[in-house]
Amino acid sequence: MMEEHLVDWSRAQFALTAIYHWLFVPLTLGLGFIIAIMETIYVKTNSDFWKKTTKFWMTLFAINFAIGVATGIIMEFEFGTNWANYSWFVGDIFGAPLAVEGILAFFMESTFFAVMFFGWDKVSKGFHLLSTWLVAIGSNLSALWILVANGWMQYPVGMTFNPDTVRNEMNNFWEVLFSPVAISKFLHTISSGYIVASLFVVGISAWYLLKRREIEFAKKSMIIGATFGLISSIFIIINGDESAHQVALKQPVKLAAMEGLYEGKKDAGIVALGILNPKKTLTNDEDTFLFELEAPYALSLLGYHDIHAFVPGLKDLVYGNEKYNIIPTSQKMAQGKIAIQALKDYKEAKRNNDLIAITKHEKILRENIKYFGYGHLNKPEDIVPPVGITFYAFHIMVALGSWFLALFALLLFFVLKKDILKYKWLLISAVASIPLGYIASEAGWIVAEVGRQPWAIQDLMPVGIAATDISSTNVKITFYMFAFLFTALLIAEIKIMLRQISIGPNGGH
Amino acid sequence: MLLKNFLNMYIEGFKNLKIGKTLWKLIFIKLFFILVLLKYFIYDDNFKNTYKTQETKIDFVYKNITKDR
Numbered sequence: 001m002m003e004e005h006l007v008d009w010s011r012a013q014f015a016l017t018a019i020y021h022w023l024f025v026p027l028t029l030g031l032g033f034i035i036a037i038m039e040t041i042y043v044k045t046n047s048d049f050w051k052k053t054t055k056f057w058m059t060l061f062a063i064n065f066a067i068g069v070a071t072g073i074i075m076e077f078e079f080g081t082n083w084a085n086y087s088w089f090v091g092d093i094f095g096a097p098l099a100v101e102g103i104l105a106f107f108m109e110s111t112f113f114a115v116m117f118f119g120w121d122k123v124s125k126g127f128h129l130l131s132t133w134l135v136a137i138g139s140n141l142s143a144l145w146i147l148v149a150n151g152w153m154q155y156p157v158g159m160t161f162n163p164d165t166v167r168n169e170m171n172n173f174w175e176v177l178f179s180p181v182a183i184s185k186f187l188h189t190i191s192s193g194y195i196v197a198s199l200f201v202v203g204i205s206a207w208y209l210l211k212r213r214e215i216e217f218a219k220k221s222m223i224i225g226a227t228f229g230l231i232s233s234i235f236i237i238i239n240g241d242e243s244a245h246q247v248a249l250k251q252p253v254k255l256a257a258m259e260g261l262y263e264g265k266k267d268a269g270i271v272a273l274g275i276l277n278p279k280k281t282l283t284n285d286e287d288t289f290l291f292e293l294e295a296p297y298a299l300s301l302l303g304y305h306d307i308h309a310f311v312p313g314l315k316d317l318v319y320g321n322e323k324y325n326i327i328p329t330s331q332k333m334a335q336g337k338i339a340i341q342a343l344k345d346y347k348e349a350k351r352n353n354d355l356i357a358i359t360k361h362e363k364i365l366r367e368n369i370k371y372f373g374y375g376h377l378n379k380p381e382d383i384v385p386p387v388g389i390t391f392y393a394f395h396i397m398v399a400l401g402s403w404f405l406a407l408f409a410l411l412l413f414f415v416l417k418k419d420i421l422k423y424k425w426l427l428i429s430a431v432a433s434i435p436l437g438y439i440a441s442e443a444g445w446i447v448a449e450v451g452r453q454p455w456a457i458q459d460l461m462p463v464g465i466a467a468t469d470i471s472s473t474n475v476k477i478t479f480y481m482f483a484f485l486f487t488a489l490l491i492a493e494i495k496i497m498l499r500q501i502s503i504g505p506n507g508g509h
Numbered sequence: 510m511l512l513k514n515f516l517n518m519y520i521e522g523f524k525n526l527k528i529g530k531t532l533w534k535l536i537f538i539k540l541f542f543i544l545v546l547l548k549y550f551i552y553d554d555n556f557k558n559t560y561k562t563q564e565t566k567i568d569f570v571y572k573n574i575t576k577d578r
Contacts (some may be wrong), residue, residue, distance in 0.1 A: 059528060064534035073543055077551075084556035088570040114519060117529075122518045165563075165570045344575050465574055468556070480550055485542065492535060500528060 006472040007464050010082040013479045015449070017074050019442055020486035024068020024493075026441050029143060029190050030197025032136030033063045034228055038221075039132050043125050053217055055120075055503035057201065060497060067493040075480065082475060086456050086466035088365045091167035093159050093176060094149050097244035101145035108138030143193075144186050151182025153457050155250045156449070161369050163346050163362060168460075184246050185448070187239040192441045193233050198229025199430075200438035202411055204501055206430035209421055217505050222415050222430075230408040236401060243304060247451075251458065253383055254451035257316045258389040260288050261300055264313035264321060271299035271395070271437075276388055278508030282381055284315060287325070314387070318380045329380035332390055332459075336375025344481075382462075385453040393446035399475060400440035407433055 035057050042050035076098070079087045087094075115123060115131035123131075152158075159168040170176060202225040208218035212335035247255045249360060251280030260276055262270065274292035297307040303359075304311070310324055320328030342365035349357035377383065414420045420427070452458060560566040 043547050063528070063532060066536050067539075069536065070540060070543055074547065077547060080556050085570050085573045087556060088566060089574065117523065118518045122514075122521075151525065164567075166567055166574060307545075343571075347571065461574075469573075489535075496528065496531060 004476065006470070007467045009472050009475040009479060010467045011463060011476055013082065013482065014075065014078055016482055016486070018445070018449075020482075020490070021068070021075065021501045022442060023438060023490060024064055024071060025143070026193035026196040026438070027200055028061070028068065028139050028195030030195070030228075030232070031057065031064070031200065032132075032134055032139055033194065034197055034201055034224060035061055036129075036136045037224055037228070038127050038131045040110055043129050048215070049220075051504050052308075053221060054132075058116065059219070059500055061498065062202075063305045063496050065113070065494060067489050069495075071486070071489070079083070082468055082470065083456070083466050084468040086461060088167060089461055089466070090153075090457065091159075091165075091169055093152055093156075093170045096170065096173070097145040097149040097152075097176075100178065101142050101290045104138065104145070105142040105463075106220065109135055109142070112138065117353075118216060134284075139422075140190055143190055144185060147186040148179075148182045149175055151179050151185045152176055153455075154452060155179055155181035155246075156457055161365075162374075163343055163365060164350070166343075179241075181241065181246050181250055184239060184243045186234065188243045189443070191236040191239060192444055194232035195229055195236065195401075196437040196441050198225045198408065199404065199433050200234060201225030202229065202408070202430045203432075203434035206411075206427040207501070208504070210427045210431070212421070214504055215421075217413055219420070222411060222420075224280045224414065226412040227410045229404065230412060233401065233405040233408055237405075239382050240401075247307060252451055253314065253317050254385065254390070254447075255303055255316060256312065256450055258387050258394040258447060259311075260387055260391045261299070261311060261313040262288055262315055264311055264316040264324070266300065266310045267295040267308055267391060268299035268303075268311040269282075269294040269295055270302065274391075274395075278388075279483055282318060301355050314322070314384055318383060329374065329383050332371040332374040333377055335368040335371040335379065336373060336377070338375075339365055339372045340375040342368065363382065370455060370459060373457070373462050373465070376462050376465050377454070382454055385451050390447055390451040393443040393450065395441040397447060400436050400443070404433065406441070 035054055038050060038054040038057060041047075043052055056101045074371050112131040112134040116129060116135050117130050119131060156168070157179050158170055158172035160171050161167075162169050176182070202222050205218040205225060207223040208214045209222075244255070245259070256264075259268075259271060260274065262280070262282065271289065272293050272295050274294075275290045277287050277290050280288050300309040302309045303309065312321065312324065314327055316324065316326050318329050320331070322327050342361045345364060346358060346361040349361055374383075407429060411420075414423055414426055447471060454462040454464070456463045556566070556569075560569050
């Protein structure tokens, strides 16, 4: 019997590690491109001003990179210790993209990173510029492989379950790589990183303008940051639409939780602003919201690209809806239990070398494998994720994303057409928006990961089965140890960054 | 010649570091913590080390994913 709360502690530890790791990653993803754009201008204009500007932002990039590097390795340790069943069950599907990421990151980032930092005046301008672009592209390609692995957990494709090894084996690499969920996840996640980096650049530039320091440097940096941020914000709306469409098709329970939708309906609207009723449960008739402001038809349109489409609610997905061909979870649980029993019978038949029984049980297993994870659930209601966290995280992300779009547009207009120094409120807003970018990006991950609970691998493995039966005391101790380590790293990063920002673009690196 | 220039780039680069020196110290402390302390003292008791053969690994996971709840 697994210790009480062990799974929750293992989840908390992984969440803590992933959240802290994600504080460092998005800036690397976006700032790399912003630096590359600045250096391209330098190479085109041959102006010392742009060289100095590039070097300043490159220094901040290096601080973030140095503090964040290797923090992701801890998650790999956790896979082996806390999530052994999961690690084995996913087989090479998870391992292959991570291995590609490791090799790619090592060769591309580390090699060209050195040229980018040490190569000024040592290599030709063109080669240095190429290195800078390759660092930016390399870090984004690294993210691709991680997100492909994550996309597979959200929507497992391109594999066959091998009952002899109890592993999933990849049979179609391209199906895993080009899974629509993986692609939309990749695009949505990297563009969120671009926005975080743009907010970082415009925020720091705004701080200089408020201090009446480095005026030209700050204005030019702000133009690049705001332009990059504005383009990224438009792009994230487009790929966010595709992400929501994929969630509607592949993870409808998550979509229902994101919108607090208990009863399915046609012409469904999106709650633009709302407060959930804490008394609402799946089985009572309480109102879902204490207060709501709805945009009509928007959810049907977003989810299914049809304003009149039926959007299933949590009740439809748990208890079934015959009219819309939604099978009840109890039926999936029954099929899951058949799959688990078939696996046991298959193993027994193998031990007895009973060829007829082997074929028979393997057939039953294959027919029911897609609901394997449901066989481990205790009750149909277990498929519902925490609605409150998912709903608020989604709405915080969308609200902040809308604000960033407006902010970038305003900054660009005022810095190009007006004397931005006179608009203190706008500059203060830009500085204050730096942490908001991180909050929005983390909120996006919370929607993606909390919204797919109880699954470690969608429909195949719930988190309770994925976790290893180890001492919860050890997990608690390491949880606090990581909390301390990461907090110390974050404080170090902020302190070093602030010192470098206060030195300004005329300091060295 | 190319290799020599490349190495010189690193050596001179490290020599001329300003903020970079602090960063390298941080990187080494962090790597020591993660790759030595964590790997060998906290996460040494992992699935790979505990179950040495393919058969024992399969047996462990098989029992966990088929046991009655």
